[in-house]
Amino acid sequence: MKGFNTKSRWNKLLRTGAWGKERGEFHKKILKYLPKNKEITVLDIGCAVGHGTIELAKKLKKAKFEACDFSNDGIKKAKGLYGKKIKFFVHDVYKDKLKKKYDYILIIETLEHLKNPKKIVKKYLKSCKILLVSVPYKEKELWKEHINRFDESSFRDFKELIKRVIFRKPGSDMKLILYIFEK
Numbered sequence: 506m507k508g509f510n511t512k513s514r515w516n517k518l519l520r521t522g523a524w525g526k527e528r529g530e531f532h533k534k535i536l537k538y539l540p541k542n543k544e545i546t547v548l549d550i551g552c553a554v555g556h557g558t559i560e561l562a563k564k565l566k567k568a569k570f571e572a573c574d575f576s577n578d579g580i581k582k583a584k585g586l587y588g589k590k591i592k593f594f595v596h597d598v599y600k601d602k603l604k605k606k607y608d609y610i611l612i613i614e615t616l617e618h619l620k621n622p623k624k625i626v627k628k629y630l631k632s633c634k635i636l637l638v639s640v641p642y643k644e645k646e647l648w649k650e651h652i653n654r655f656d657e658s659s660f661r662d663f664k665e666l667i668k669r670v671i672f673r674k675p676g677s678d679m680k681l682i683l684y685i686f687e688k
């Protein structure tokens with residue numbers, strides 16, 4: 506639907522605090538796909554206000570976390586909340602390039618909102634060793650903001666795709682699929 510995935514709408518949503526701390530629950534589920542006690546670098550793309558990223562940063566004490574979003578209001582809020590532990594920056598996946606490489610890149614519940622998800626996966630695979638992407642699984646009726654539907658066959662042509670895991674979304678009947686890409 507027109508206007509749902511715009512920067513101004515996300516800015517408003519993130520500024521007003523409608524994006525709650527429950528958003529951290531799914532990030533907790535992907536903790537086991539990140540190594541504990543290792544000095545890894547991690548970038549969380551589409552981090553909103555950082556409620557999810559902080560759940561990982563709290564547990565993986567040796568990892569260095571960065572997180573980005575195209576919403577400048579979201580990033581401003583994230584810096585105020587969690588800027589001591591995580592380096593936040595504004596980044597639009599359609600327009601911007603990353604300045605460095607990371608061990609892990611995460612894209613959590615974001616690709617369903619974006620055009621050309623395969624192109625985006627290809628782009629960020631170039632900047633990491635492991636890419637973790639989670640999206641709603643087999644949505645029957647697409648949520649009004651979602652423009653892509655995903656299942657086991659999505660990304661099957663990627664030689665880097667090593668694993669798919671299906672989860673129940675915490676606090677909901679919805680399912681999510683996690684794709685793990687490794688170079």
Ligand SMILES: C[S@@+](CC[C@H](N)C(=O)[O-])C[C@H]1O[C@@H](n2cnc3c(N)ncnc32)[C@H](O)[C@@H]1O
Nearest residue numbers: 515528551552553574575576597598613614615
């Ligand atoms: C559904 S939210 C998910 C946020 C977070 N990953 C979570 O799980 O709570 C999608 C996020 O993608 C961001 N986003 C949308 N389009 C983007 C773009 N072109 N570049 C970067 N971030 C974008 C939005 O601002 C929003 O924070």
